[in-house]
Amino acid sequence: QVHMVESGGGLVQAGGSLKLSCVASGRTFSSVTMGWFRQAPGKEREFVGAVSRSGSLTYYADSVKGRFTISRDNAKNTVYLQMNSLKPEDTAVYYCASSTFTYGTEVLQYNNWGQGTQVTVSS
Secondary structure, three states: OOOEEEEOOEEEEOOOOEEEEEEEOOOOHHHOEEEEEEEOOOOOOEEEEEEOOOOOOEEEOOOOOOOEEEEEEOOOOEEEEEEOOOOHHHOEEEEEEEEOOOOOOOHHHOOEEOOOEEEEEEO
16 A cells, blocks of 8 residues: 655645645555545545556646646655646645556546645635
8 A cells, every 4th residue: 555645735826736646555556556546625536647657658637737847756755747827726635545556537536645735826
């Protein structure tokens, strides 16, 4: 099982940038797909993007494509979410999660979750 802790959230103005980090414990980090999700108040948790086990493949929700970039460093058991050109609608709690699926965009495909980090974008 992979235990994860996110960090890097905060308050930023529209158009600004933030970089989230997610550090995972355990020796199986390099064998799992890592994803980022977000949940705004009153809304369901939604897929943001994910990275394959090796880091060679990344894929994103249309709402963040071209603005967000996911990367991972398996030597450091860490996955990152670089967020640029932030918009007020990006305000949410951001979660990292791990999946044994090769490709995953659904919440139910992820079985280990971090506690989340708040991102607030002011207009």
